Amino acid sequence: MIPVRLELEGFGPYVERQEIDFTRFFATGLVLIRGETGAGKTVLLDAMTYALYGRSSGGTRGDFADLRSLLMPPDAPTRVTFEFDVRGRRYRFARWLRVRKKRTGAYEYLPAQDAFFLSPNGTFTTFFENPRQRDVEEKARELIGLNCEQFCQVMILPQGQFERLLVAKSEEKEAVLVSLFHAERWQRIAEQVCMWANGLRQRLDQEKAAVQALLDGQGCADADTLSDKLKQTCEQLAGQAARRQAASDTLDLKRRVFEEETRIFGLFEERRTVQGERERLENRAPLMREKQERISAARRAVQAEGACAHAAAAAAELERRQAAVQQAEKQLAKTRQALLTAAGALEACEREEPFHAADQARLARLETLRESYRLLGEAAHTKDQSDALWARAVRSADGARAHLEACRSRKERLEAERIRIFEGYSARLPALREELAQLERIAQAQERFGQAAAKAEACQVQYAALLAGRAAKQAAREEARGRREELGRRYLQNAAAALAASLSEGMPCPVCGGTHHPSLATAAGDAVSDARIAAADRAVTQAERAYDLHEAELTKAEAGMQAARELAESLRAECGPIPAQLAGQLEAVRRSVREAQEQDAHAAEVAAELEQAVSALEQAQDLAVQEASALEQTVCGRQKAHARYEALAVQLDPELPDYAALEAALKAVRERCAAYEAGLKRARADESAARLAEGAARTAAEHTMAELERCRAAYAQAQEGMRQALDCAGFRTSEEVAAAVLPPETVSAWEQEVVENRARLEAASRQMDVLDGQLAGRSLPDLARSGQEIAALEKQKAELDARWGALREMCERLKQLERDCRARQQALDARRAECDRLTAFGKLLRGDNGVSLRRYLLGVMLSSITAEANRLLKNVHGGRYQLFRTAEGLGRSRKAGLDLEVFDAHAGGRRGVSSLSGGEKFLVSLALALGLSAVVQAQSGGIRMDAMFIDEGFGSLDPRSIADALDVLASVRGSRRLVGIISHVEALRESIEASVEVVKGRTGSRLKLHS
Structure with a gap:
């Protein structure tokens, strides 16, 4: 790129x-x-x-x-x-x-x-x-x-970011390197493996708990105990099966005896039922005879029923015709009265004809004046409108002139305000900001210098205190060494004295081998034990360790004091000359910046208002011109409207002062003409309708009278036929015929009922004879007692079946449970080993017992970065400095091992990067940043960056x-x-x-x- x-x-x-x-x-x-x-x-x-x-x-x-x-x-x-x-x-x-x-x-x-x-x-x-x-x-x-x-x-190597990677602690470096090299994925892999292992372990523990819960549910501690329980249950099942078979045989025998007793009892019950049925049929014999007589009367009534019905219909028709004649006579009288009324109304309308002709003539005259009155009304309306428009135009023109002056004044005021803010504040704001930034940098540098000086002074005090205590630590060490040497000498002297006490002349000495002992060793006084020697050794070790620790602290304090002094000197040079009243000057500049920013922000508002004012002024000018032109047009229109109205006003009719009066008169005349024509038409129609209705009513009355005479003759003939039919059927009146008549379905049903009753009585008598022959010499059995005995046996059998079924189910369940538990335990043992391997592998990647995979890879990346930086540092100060990673941290820290040390060829050893001076630190940081840039570029998929900005x-x-x-x-x-x-x-x-x-x-x- x-x-x-x-x-x-x-x-x-x-x-x-x-x-x-x-x-x-x-x-x-x-x-x-x-x-x-x-x-x-x-x-x-x-x-x-x-x-x-x-x-x-x-x-x-x-x-x-x-x-x-x-x-x-x-x-x-x-x-x-x-x-x-x-x-x-x-x-x-x-x-x-x-x-x-x-x-x-x-x-x-x-x-x-x-x-x-x-x-x-x-x-x-x-x-x-x-x-x-x-x-x-x-x-x-x-x-x-x-x-x-x-x-x-x-x-891009940003300002102030050079030293971040160089002097950062291992944790900070790790965060930077993780972001640059996307190394978090390696930690996620390690955590994922551990999560898999933990999940597998949890599932195995759950599986083990589930298996144990199954065993606990059977009251067994393990699978062997479960096998013993299964064996005992199978033995109980075999004994229960034998008892169950014996009870089943006894119950079958008892059931066969009960079935024979039930059959005999059924025959006795059948004889009792048949005997009751025969008695019931014998009791119904009188009813059957009565129904047979009713059926005979109904057959005779059928012969006279038609003549009676025909006579009744003729009487009903005669009554209906008599009522129709009366109704026709009433309707004829009503129509004749309506005809007289309609004729009178028509005559009254025809007498109003002369007045109607006068109204039509007046209507024609008024119609000729209608156009003139309409034009006069329009002219009056136009005159009023022109007056109103003229008054409104005068007011609008005056308002537009006033608004124009107000907009012009507002624009001038805002222009003056904008010039004041720009010259007094906005133009000075960049310089004020630059001055404020310079003063703040000086103040920050002064603060850092003060902190560095205080730290240097504290380090010097600490160094002096440690130097003062150095002699005491050294004296304590020498004193402990002297006591240890004295105790050792006395211990050896006492041992030699004990050996000399056991020697005699001529006895060989175990030390020198001589047999002559001219000068025997003597005891040193009090005895020295091994415990005192060991205590003295521990005291010497503690004194030497305390002295070494003190020396290390002294060296560290000296290095820190030197570094703090160098930092204070570099910060002093960076501060430069500091104004005498820095705090007051800084506060004054800050107030000026704040005031300028506020005024500058206000300037934007003023500019917006000014733009609005300019726009409003232009609009006001346009409006004033428009209003003046509109005023001239309204004056001309007003004069024309007044002239036209005066020309039409001379044509007014004295009786009709305006167009509304004319319209009212026209409406009244039209309404009278329309009312007369409608009344005349309605009277003629009513008279014609009444005449037609009277003729129709008269015809209907004549027709109904002829029909009445015909019905009277038919009624007399029907009465004679009914009398002859009653005599033939053996009835006196038509009422007796009606009482004897039965529906055909009732006659058929009664006849079938009589036949069936006779047949069933004969069948019952024959069945009684058969049952008496079958039950000869037999008594009624006691089914209740036999049923109780069978119920007791069935209950005993059910209890045995339930116990047998429960034992069989338990045997099957225990067999399946034993198979499942042993199979699941074998699978658990196999997967437990797999879980242990996965757990160990996850902990290894995560670094629980050492360096994690991510830390190891970041260390490799940092080594690549320092190698590239060292290649560049060969050109700095004759190759004096080289960067190295520190050794891995002590204990189990997974964050250590990313700190950096610098090898100083002049000093012949390594030292911390924080001890470098400001210029040295920049050069080393520059090389490290360039090395990081090269490694990141190499690790970014082959991307080539052909430019760099520092x-x-x-x-x-x-x-x-x-x-x-x-x-x-x-x-x-x-x-x-x-x-x-x-x-x-x-x-x-x-x-x-x-x-x-x-x-x-x-x-x-x-x-x-x-x-």
Whole structure:
């Protein structure tokens, strides 16, 4: 990946559009980005990272809208564009702010972004239709192969981040390396393996508990106990089966006897039922005879029933015809009265004819005047409207002139306010901010210097106290050694004295072998035991250990004191001259900045109000012109309306003063004419209808009278026929016939009932004879007693069956349980071994008993980084410094082993990196950062980064160290097409010809390219 072009506008201190063409520096390969402090050098790196990832290079500048330039007008654009090449293809990433004006007049800035690729036709084409910030960031990660953190470690070394990896503790280094190399996946693998093992162990424990629960449910401690219980249960089952078979045989015999007794009892019950049925049938004989007589009478009544029905129908028809005659006579009288009434009404309407003709003549006259009255009304309405419009136009014109003057005054006032704020506050705000930043840096440096000085003084006090106690520790050690030597001497002397006491002249000495003993050893006084010797040895060991620990603390205190002094000296040099009244000056500048920011924020409101005032003034001017023109038009229209109304007013009729009166008169005449015509039409229709109704009623009355005479003759004939039929059937009246008549289905049913009753009586008598023959010599059996005996036997059999079934079920269940438990126990034993192996492997990967897999791999990565850094450090101070990892931590710490030490060739030993001076620390940190960049690039899927930008850090270097740093960068430049250095150090300008100069001004910063 190589940068090609960077463009920014309205971003940070860059108000106007600025552009950097990086291809101009490919020939030299080294470019210096220089300028005053606060001019905006680091903002160039932020523009790259914001365009790609939406974040600053150092991660501390907030979101994209926070870097919008405060020197710009509120509606000016803010945009950054970064073009670069990857694998021979060119891409462009851009971010900008969309400006939206709210209803309140304030401005809102909404971030937007997009990503493009250069198409074969030479135009940039977007990747997305509606890109989100996450889409653009993921596309940058896909193309470059690095996320934002990795990009800042590989291509951009941010300001203030050099020493983070060098001096960080193992835990902090691990967090950084995990983020850069995505090493968290190895820890997840280890945790996943341990989780698998724990899950398997839990399942095995659950399985074991389940098996034991099954055994506990049977009251057994293990599978062998369960087998014994199964054997006992099977023996009980065999005995229970024998008892069950005996009870079953007894019950079968008793049931066969009971079946024979039940059959005899059934015959006795059948004879009793048949005898009762025969008696019941004999008792129904009188009823059967009565029904037979009713059936005979019904057959005779059928012969006379038709004649009786015909006579009754003739009588009913005669009554109906008599009622119809009466109704027809009433209707005829009613229609005749209605005809007389309608004729009178028609005659009355015809007498009103002359008045109707007069109304029609008046209606024709009024219709001719209608158009004139309508025009007069319209003219009056137009005159009133023109008067109202003229009055309203006069008022609107006066109001528009007043509003125009008010808008003009407001615009002038807001312009004066904006000029006052800009000259008094906004123009001074960048300088105030720069002054505030400078004072805050001085205050922070002074605070750090004070802390460092206090720490140096504390270290010196600690060193003096340890040095003062050194003699005491040494004296205690020598005293313990002396006591131990004295006790040893006395112990040996007493042992020699005891040996001498056992010698005699001529006896060989076990020490020298001589037989002559001229000078025997004597005892030293009190006895010295082995326990006293051991106690003296322990005292010597403790004294020596205390002295060694004191010496180590003294050495550590001396090194800490020296490091604290060097740090204080470097911070003193960094502070420079400090103003006498720093706190007061800092507070005063802060107040000025706050006041300027408030006024600058107020300036935006004033600008918005001014824009509104200008717009309102333009609208007011347009409105005043429009109102004046409208007033002239209303005056002309008013004069025309008055003239037309006066011309039409002379045509008014005295009786009808206006158009409304004319319309009322027309309406009254029309209503009278319409009423007369409707009444006449209705009277004629009523008279014609009444005449038709009277003729129809008269015809109907004549027809009903003829029908009545015909019905009277038919009635007399029907009465004669009924009398003859009654005589033939043997009845006196038609009522007797009606009482004797039965429905055909009833006659048929009664006849069948009589026949069936006779047949059933004969069958019952025959069955009684048969049953008497079968039961001859037999008595009624006692079924209740036999049933009780069978029930007792069945109950006994059921109890035996239940016990046998329970024992059989228990045997089957115990057999299955024994098989299951033994099979599950075998599977548990096999899987337990597998779980132990998996647990051991997970703990090994996680590092429970040593170094974890992730820590081991991070150590390998850090070794690769230090190897690359040491290759670069060969060009620094003659190869004096080399970086090394410390040994693995003591005990079981999984975080140790990532600390760094520096080998100092001049001192011939290793020391902590914190003991390096400021310049040395920068050079070593630079080499380490470059090594980290190379390793991250190599581990990122073959991505090649052909550029690197280094931000600040050269200010603490002397000329020789600067030369060494440039040598380091020269060795890196061979693998990259472009290396950029951001610094304000003037000495670098002599060594680096190509540069990008950031020129700071009151209206914003500008860029000058020197290639």
